[in-house]
Amino acid sequence: MFFFGLLWLMVLLTIGTIAQKDLGLYQAQQLYFSSWIVWFWGVIPAPGGQLTMGVIFIGLFAQLIFKTPLKLKTIGISITHLGAFLLILGGIITGYFSFEGSMIIDEGKTSSHFSDYHKLEIAIVDSRPSDHRRVITFDSSYMEKGKILNGHDLPFSIEIINFCGNCTYKKRKINNKDYKGFGKIFKLEHTTLAKEETENRSGISFKLNGNKATSLYSIIEDMPIKQSLVVDGVRYGIEIRHKRYNLPFEIELLDFVKTDYASTAMAKNYKSIVNLIDKKIKQRTIVQMNEPLRYKGYTLYQSSYLQEGEKETTVLSVVHNRGRMFPYISSIIICIGIVIHLLVLAGFLNFLKRDE
Amino acid sequence: MKTISLFILMIFSLQLKADIDFTEFGKIPILHEGRIKPINTFARVNLLWFYEKSNLKEMDANEWLAELLFDRESAFKRKVFRIRNIDVTKALNIKHNKDHLFSFYEVSYPLKEVLPTINKLYSIDEKLRTPSQNQIVALYVKILRYYEIARSLSFINEPFMIPLESVAKDLEVDLNKKLSYLDLFKNKEMIFDKAENLKKKDRKKLSKPDILYLILAQQMYKVQSDEYSEIFKVVPPQFSKKEESHWFSPWQTIQLGKGSPQTVQFFKFWNSLKKSYKDQSSNQWNHDISNIQKISNIMGNGVINKTKLNLEANFNKAEYFTKAISLYILSFLLLSFSWLYKGLLFRRISFGCLILGSVPHIVGLTLRCIIMSRPPVSTLYESIISVALVGVVGAIIYERSKKDGIGTFIGTTLGVILLFVSFSYEKGGDSMGMLAAVLNTNFWLATHVVTITIGYGCCFVASVLGHVYLVQTYIKNKNPQKNFDLVGLNKSMKGVTLYALFFTVLGTILGGIWADQSWGRFWGWDPKENGALLICLWLLFILHGRLIGYFKPKMYAAGLIVTGIVVAVAWFGVNLLNVGLHSYGFTDSIAYNLLAFSLIELVFAGTFLFLVLKKNKKDLV
Numbered sequence: 001m002f003f004f005g006l007l008w009l010m011v012l013l014t015i016g017t018i019a020q021k022d023l024g025l026y027q028a029q030q031l032y033f034s035s036w037i038v039w040f041w042g043v044i045p046a047p048g049g050q051l052t053m054g055v056i057f058i059g060l061f062a063q064l065i066f067k068t069p070l071k072l073k074t075i076g077i078s079i080t081h082l083g084a085f086l087l088i089l090g091g092i093i094t095g096y097f098s099f100e101g102s103m104i105i106d107e108g109k110t111s112s113h114f115s116d117y118h119k120l121e122i123a124i125v126d127s128r129p130s131d132h133r134r135v136i137t138f139d140s141s142y143m144e145k146g147k148i149l150n151g152h153d154l155p156f157s158i159e160i161i162n163f164c165g166n167c168t169y170k171k172r173k174i175n176n177k178d179y180k181g182f183g184k185i186f187k188l189e190h191t192t193l194a195k196e197e198t199e200n201r202s203g204i205s206f207k208l209n210g211n212k213a214t215s216l217y218s219i220i221e222d223m224p225i226k227q228s229l230v231v232d233g234v235r236y237g238i239e240i241r242h243k244r245y246n247l248p249f250e251i252e253l254l255d256f257v258k259t260d261y262a263s264t265a266m267a268k269n270y271k272s273i274v275n276l277i278d279k280k281i282k283q284r285t286i287v288q289m290n291e292p293l294r295y296k297g298y299t300l301y302q303s304s305y306l307q308e309g310e311k312e313t314t315v316l317s318v319v320h321n322r323g324r325m326f327p328y329i330s331s332i333i334i335c336i337g338i339v340i341h342l343l344v345l346a347g348f349l350n351f352l353k354r355d356e
Numbered sequence: 357m358k359t360i361s362l363f364i365l366m367i368f369s370l371q372l373k374a375d376i377d378f379t380e381f382g383k384i385p386i387l388h389e390g391r392i393k394p395i396n397t398f399a400r401v402n403l404l405w406f407y408e409k410s411n412l413k414e415m416d417a418n419e420w421l422a423e424l425l426f427d428r429e430s431a432f433k434r435k436v437f438r439i440r441n442i443d444v445t446k447a448l449n450i451k452h453n454k455d456h457l458f459s460f461y462e463v464s465y466p467l468k469e470v471l472p473t474i475n476k477l478y479s480i481d482e483k484l485r486t487p488s489q490n491q492i493v494a495l496y497v498k499i500l501r502y503y504e505i506a507r508s509l510s511f512i513n514e515p516f517m518i519p520l521e522s523v524a525k526d527l528e529v530d531l532n533k534k535l536s537y538l539d540l541f542k543n544k545e546m547i548f549d550k551a552e553n554l555k556k557k558d559r560k561k562l563s564k565p566d567i568l569y570l571i572l573a574q575q576m577y578k579v580q581s582d583e584y585s586e587i588f589k590v591v592p593p594q595f596s597k598k599e600e601s602h603w604f605s606p607w608q609t610i611q612l613g614k615g616s617p618q619t620v621q622f623f624k625f626w627n628s629l630k631k632s633y634k635d636q637s638s639n640q641w642n643h644d645i646s647n648i649q650k651i652s653n654i655m656g657n658g659v660i661n662k663t664k665l666n667l668e669a670n671f672n673k674a675e676y677f678t679k680a681i682s683l684y685i686l687s688f689l690l691l692s693f694s695w696l697y698k699g700l701l702f703r704r705i706s707f708g709c710l711i712l713g714s715v716p717h718i719v720g721l722t723l724r725c726i727i728m729s730r731p732p733v734s735t736l737y738e739s740i741i742s743v744a745l746v747g748v749v750g751a752i753i754y755e756r757s758k759k760d761g762i763g764t765f766i767g768t769t770l771g772v773i774l775l776f777v778s779f780s781y782e783k784g785g786d787s788m789g790m791l792a793a794v795l796n797t798n799f800w801l802a803t804h805v806v807t808i809t810i811g812y813g814c815c816f817v818a819s820v821l822g823h824v825y826l827v828q829t830y831i832k833n834k835n836p837q838k839n840f841d842l843v844g845l846n847k848s849m850k851g852v853t854l855y856a857l858f859f860t861v862l863g864t865i866l867g868g869i870w871a872d873q874s875w876g877r878f879w880g881w882d883p884k885e886n887g888a889l890l891i892c893l894w895l896l897f898i899l900h901g902r903l904i905g906y907f908k909p910k911m912y913a914a915g916l917i918v919t920g921i922v923v924a925v926a927w928f929g930v931n932l933l934n935v936g937l938h939s940y941g942f943t944d945s946i947a948y949n950l951l952a953f954s955l956i957e958l959v960f961a962g963t964f965l966f967l968v969l970k971k972n973k974k975d976l977v
Binding site: 317319 | 389790878
């Protein structure tokens with residue numbers, strides 16, 4: 001079982017990697033590596049990456065429990081298998097319990113949240129309590145035709161009538177009177193998903209069911225002016241955006257520094273000099289290439305930067321991963337295991353053998 | 357009598373020519389592609405690009421560069437541009453020749469004719485152009501570069517002369533003496549202003565000095581059009597002494613106002629150097645070079661590391677890897693002899709040659725380490741050479757313990773093939789390029805990349821062992837003494853696979869840890885990561901297959917041959933996809949070579965497996 005699992009994983013890995021050329025990294029990953037079932041040519045089902053790795057994981061587990069003879073000759077192999085088991089376990093924990101995204105801060109500004117790379121959400125902003133904005137979010141499982149968004153003390157419900165993962169908009173020839181706002185002038189159209197996942201711009205069209213009247217709206221990611229909904233005289237903002245996480249602390253960008261190799265435009269290093277603000281205590285620190293900032297379970301890495309004239313903006317990636325330590329531990333275990341096995345093979349540990 | 361004197365004259369002039377020593381010239385520091393290097397490397401890299409070799413047939417790179425800088429006419433007639441594609445010569449309407457070599461003059465005029473086409477080609481994406489179109493564009497860029505280098509020092513040329521005393525006095529220069537742009541530079545504004553005013557005047561009313569000023573201004577404008585020559589950055593930073601400080605080309609120095617008393621001196625010596633080149637006066641040449649180096653070192657004090665520059669110039673000259681491959685080839689030939697004539701002596705000498713060959717190999721890699729201050733694994737080119745070394749060293753260790761010639765065989769095959777492959781990657785430009793910001797960390801290069809490199813090396817050793825095992829199983833000599841010990845071979849195959857597995861798994865996980873440290877994710881399904889994982893999985897697969905008895909030794913040997921293919925695909929193949937972080941160095945020919953290699957290996961493994969199995973059946977009957 002383990003044996004054929006490996007073989008199939010190699011097949012998947014090869015196909016998936018080649019597919020990256022056309023689909024881009026993220027889509028190929030979703031399709032081949034993170035899936036339970038792969039549909040070849042859309043019709044033939046086959047075990048996906050996750051299922052295959054699951055099978056291998058169970059195989060390893062069974063091996064460890066039932067088939068581990070405690071003999072000196074095989075002790076190295078057993079240790080190695082334990083390491084491999086931990087490695088995959090760490091992978092599972094990371095896969096299910098970690099989240100990551102990017103944090104974009106202009107020089108001199110402060111931020112305390114970051115946006116997921118992939119996951120989307122629909123956010124409805126209720127700004128009635130003037131001192132405290134209330135934000136209600138609906139995650140990507142709602143982004144499907146026919147889904148209804150309601151509850152949370154909202155005096156209305158929203159029915160999704162159209163969702164596209166990557167939209168373009170076209171100016172309507174005649175304004176559509178059924179729609180309000182953006183959708184009145186522009187029409188959303190599906191396009192194929194982009195190779196670079198970040199280039200996708202998703203959008204939805206929805207029906208707003210208020211107490212008295214219903215009306216149609218369309219929204220798309222990164223609209224310069226946010227769509228507002230007026231229900232019973234109260235104004236709500238609505239937007240589709242990358243899922244937002246709040247940090248238990250704040251980051252203030254003091255300065256962004258980029259050094260180039262002499263007389264070239266090729267970056268040698270870039271770093272963000274930041275203030276880490278937690279409960280009004282400010283502490284200066286530096287985030288740079290290969291030197292992340294770790295704080296309260298979050299890790300902040302220097303990932304990129306934007307430069308517009310004088311204005312400099314840093315792009316940090318933020319990760320929260322409970323399975324972080326597993327690869328470290330398991331790699332050590334695996335190495336110890338193989339070294340012991342090689343020593344046994346070479347006869348170095350013969351003196352430990354009693355009478356066999 | 358006449359002929360004799362002519363002959364003597366010829367010998368004499370040859371003698372003179374040979375007297376000028378270009379070695380020291382090659383050690384003048386220059387900043388190129390973000391790195392301070394000896395001029396020799398600069399010359400070699402450019403020549404490699406134009407000529408596909410780092411030295412001309414008739415002269416070395418230093419001499420070529422000196423000619424280009426100091427004797428433009430000859431340099432423009434020298435056949436330096438290699439054009440292999442007939443379609444390009446057709447498009448340019450030039451006559452194809454056997455050497456595929458053309459001079460600047462031969463190429464530049466035809467290129468001018470098709471300039472509109474080139475401009476249009478520029479606006480099209482590279483991938484949508486045909487190969488010949490790409491080569492035409494590349495040729496155009498090369499011609500521009502060649503011209504740019506040639507113009508680097510044009511302001512020390514002396515095309516000017518002032519025949520009027522009044523003007524000479526105004527400009528504070530000597531009468532009737534050859535002058536350069538630099539000599540007139542301090543009065544540049546004055547001359548240009550005057551000329552501007554004179555242009556408005558009626559032509560008939562112009563006096564003699566007026567006309568002289570007009571001509572002077574026109575000539576100076578012409579020379580000044582060379583000011584965009586930026587490539588030849590030999591002027592070190594004078595004020596800020598940091599590694600990132602800007603260097604300037606001679607033209608930039610004067611046009612940006614970066615001049616100083618020191619640079620005036622500096623250019624004076626360059627001028628003198630040019631004269632000594634033209635006069636072929638060796639003493640003066642050496643004197644000028646040492647002065648240039650001296651000033652350069654004073655200006656670049658704290659930035660220039662003279663030891664490293666000398667080391668690099670010597671490294672270039674020594675061509676260690678060519679020496680290594682020659683010794684490996686010799687060793688292989690001796691080994692073949694030893695098989696034919698069962699000579700133990702030959703086998704020993706051959707093993708000696710292998711060890712001897714590894715010396716320049718190791719020295720070369722070590723020098724690269726010292727020059728770049730980083731492990732020699734940062735480019736594809738370097739990684740091939742390093743893998744070759746791992747293979748050779750592994751083979752030497754193997755041979756030491758078994759003493760049956762197989763180790764020597766493995767070492768020579770890997771050394772020869774991999775070094776040979778590496779030479780074709782050298783053409784990509786300076787093989788000691790600077791690294792992208794993420795990769796610029798010695799700790800991870802030293803751990804992850806070195807480990808994975810050792811892993812690759814072990815995989816190839818295992819792969820060659822697989823070949824030997826299969827062939828030996830098929831061709832069994834009746835005299836058992838002449839055969840290799842199959843049982844021992846079988847054991848070694850497993851042992852080497854374990855080593856390979858150890859290093860590839862460790863290297864792959866270390867890569868993940870680097871990724872976790874640097875950009876926050878252990879695994880990202882990047883093609884190179886997948887490639888590394890594929891190698892690990894394949895090794896695991898054949899090992900487990902062997903363990904559960906699914907693979908008999910013959911099958912296992914065939915599996916090891918496939919290991920070679922898997923490694924090659926993971927190593928070179930992923931670059932073809934052009935996605936992800938690790939995609940460096942892409943060429944079309946890789947795809948075909950890789951395909952050819954994979955097919956040959958598969959056919960080899962298949963054929964011998966088939967033959968061996970068939971023979972086994974016969975034996976049983």
